[in-house]
Amino acid sequence: MKPFIQKHWRLLSVSLLVLLNNATYAQTTFVGFKSSGWKYREAFQDAAAIGNGSWKTNAYNDAAWASGQATLAYDDGSPTHAISTWLWPYNATRTGNNSSKSHYFRKSFNVVNPNQYSGYRIKTWCDDGLVVYLNNKEVFRLNMPGGSIDSLTSATLAPPNDSIYGETTINLPMDLINGANVIAVEVHQAGSSLDRYFDLSIEGITTPASCPEWPIAYKSSGWKYREAYQDATNIGNGSWKTVAYNDAAWATGQTTMGYDDGAPTHTINTWLWPYNAARTGNNSSKTHYFRKCFNVTNTGLYTSYRVKTWCDDGLVAYLNGQEIFRLNMPAGSIDSLTSAIVAPPNDSIYGETTINLPMNLVTGTNVIAVEVHQAGTSLDRILIYLSKVCRAALQSY
Numbered sequence: 001m002k003p004f005i006q007k008h009w010r011l012l013s014v015s016l017l018v019l020l021n022n023a024t025y026a027q028t029t030f031v032g033f034k035s036s037g038w039k040y041r042e043a044f045q046d047a048a049a050i051g052n053g054s055w056k057t058n059a060y061n062d063a064a065w066a067s068g069q070a071t072l073a074y075d076d077g078s079p080t081h082a083i084s085t086w087l088w089p090y091n092a093t094r095t096g097n098n099s100s101k102s103h104y105f106r107k108s109f110n111v112v113n114p115n116q117y118s119g120y121r122i123k124t125w126c127d128d129g130l131v132v133y134l135n136n137k138e139v140f141r142l143n144m145p146g147g148s149i150d151s152l153t154s155a156t157l158a159p160p161n162d163s164i165y166g167e168t169t170i171n172l173p174m175d176l177i178n179g180a181n182v183i184a185v186e187v188h189q190a191g192s193s194l195d196r197y198f199d200l201s202i203e204g205i206t207t208p209a210s211c212p213e214w215p216i217a218y219k220s221s222g223w224k225y226r227e228a229y230q231d232a233t234n235i236g237n238g239s240w241k242t243v244a245y246n247d248a249a250w251a252t253g254q255t256t257m258g259y260d261d262g263a264p265t266h267t268i269n270t271w272l273w274p275y276n277a278a279r280t281g282n283n284s285s286k287t288h289y290f291r292k293c294f295n296v297t298n299t300g301l302y303t304s305y306r307v308k309t310w311c312d313d314g315l316v317a318y319l320n321g322q323e324i325f326r327l328n329m330p331a332g333s334i335d336s337l338t339s340a341i342v343a344p345p346n347d348s349i350y351g352e353t354t355i356n357l358p359m360n361l362v363t364g365t366n367v368i369a370v371e372v373h374q375a376g377t378s379l380d381r382i383l384i385y386l387s388k389v390c391r392a393a394l395q396s397y
Contacts, residue, residue, distance in 0.1 A: 027204065027205055028117070028206070029202075030109040031107055031201055031202045034069065034084065034199065034271075036068070036069040036070075037069075037107055039065035039067050040065060040068060040085075040103060041055075042103060043102055043104070043151035056106070058182045069085055070084060070085070070199040071085070071198065072087055073087060073197040073198065074194070074197075103187045104185070104186050105187065105198060107183050108182050110180060111179065114176035114177060117204040118171065118206060121167065121169045121202070121205055123165075123167040124165070124185075124198075125165045125197065125200075126199075127159065127163040127164070127196050128158055128196075129142055129144040129188050130185055130187045130188065136182075139170055142164060143157065143159065157190055158191065169249060205252070211295050211365060213294065214294045215294075218255065220254065220255055223252065223290055224247045224290065224292065225250060225253060225257060225270075225288060226247075227287070227288060228286075241291070241369035243365055247291050256269055257271075258270075258272060286336060286373065287374070289369070289372075290371075293366065293367050296366060298363065299361045299362065299363050302358045303356065304354055304358060306354045307324065307325050309352065310348060310349070310351075311348065313344060313372075314327055314340030314349070316329055316370070316373075317368065317370045318370070319360050320361075321369075322360060324360065327349065327351040329373060334371065344375075
C-alpha cells in the first residue's frame with residue numbers, strides 16, 4: 001500500500017520561567033527514524049534461517065544481507081514519501097519460501113549499562129503489518145494476527161491510508177543487554193498488496209529524580225508529546241494540561257520537534273507523525289500535545305514572565321492548567337479538530353508575550369503544556385521549542 005504522507009510542518013518555541021517538582025521521563029535514542037545500517041532480506045533468500053527463526057537471534061550472521069537506510073520501501077506509483085532504500089515488491093508467482101510477501105530487517109545497537117533504564121519505547125510506521133523482536137524475544141505486533149507467523153502470513157488488513165503507525169512502551173529493562181543488542185522485524189503485506197514501507201525507532205527510558213530548574217531553553221530535551229487519539233479521554237476533558245496529570249506513557253523528545261515530508265529547512269531533533277485526514281474526532285492527528293515540567297525555588301523573586309514561541313501553524317499554551325497565550329488560533333473553545341487560523345506564508349510563525357502575573361507560578365513543580373494545531377490539511381510541522389524566562393522582583397520588562 002502507498003505510505004500516507006501529507007504536508008504538515010509544526011514548530012513551537014517558548015521562553016518562560018516555570019517551576020516543577022514532578023519526576024519526568026527522559027530518553028536515550030538507540031535507533032532513530034531514518035537510520036542507516038538496516039540489514040534486509042526476503043524469505044526466499046535464506047529460507048532455512050527465516051523458516052526456523054534463527055534470523056532474529058543475536059548469533060545469526062547477516063553479513064550476506066543487503067544494507068540500507070530507512071525509510072525502506074516500495075511504491076508502484078509516484079511515491080508520496082521520500083524512500084531512502086527501495087525494496088522489491090510482492091510477486092504472486094513466488095510461492096512458499098520463495099514468496100516476497102514479507103520482508104525481514106535487522107539492526108544492531110549498543111547499550112551501555114542497561115540497569116540505568118526503567119524500560120524502552122518502540123515507535124514504528126509500516127505498510128501493512130509487522131512483528132518486532134528484541135534479542136530474539138517478541139516484543140510488539142502491529143496489524144498482525146495472533147499465533148504463529150511465517151513468510152506467507154498476511155497482515156490483518158490493508159490500512160485505509162496505505163500505512164499504519166504504532167508505538168509501545170515496555171517496562172522490562174532486562175530485555176536490554178549490556179553491549180550489542182539486535183532489533184529484528186518482519187513486515188508483512190495484506191493480501192496481494194504491492195506497496196510496502198518500514199521505519200522504526202527504539203529508545204531507552206530513564207526517570208530522573210526531579211524536574212529541571214527553569215528557564216526552559218530552546219532545543220530543550222525532556223519534552224513529553226502525544227496525539228489526541230492516544231489519550232482521547234484526558235485530552236478531551238483537559239486534564240492533560242494539569243500538574244497532577246501522569247504523562248509517564250507519553251513519548252519524550254528534544255526540541256525542535258517536527259515533521260517535514262520534503263527536505264527539512266530546519267534541524268528536527270525529534271520527528272513527529274503527520275496529519276491523517278482519515279482520522280476523525282478523537283482519532284485525529286491534526287493536533288499534537290506537549291508537556292514539560294520544571295522547578296522554581298522561590299517565586300517571590302519574580303514580577304512577571306515571558307513566553308516566546310515558534311510554531312507551525314498555531315498553538316495554545318497553558319501554565320499549570322491555566323491558558324496564558326494563543327498564537328494564530330481562533331477564540332473560543334478548542335479541541336483536537338480545531339484548525340489554526342491561517343497557514344503561515346513561510347510555514348512557521350513566531351510569537352511572544354509578557355505576563356505580569358507571577359502568581360501563575362508556584363514554588364516547586366510547574367508544568368508548561370502546549371497544543372499545536374495545523375491549518376486545514378497541512379502536513380508539515382515543527383513542534384516545540386519552549387523556554388521561559390523571568391525577571392527578578394526589582395526589575396521590569
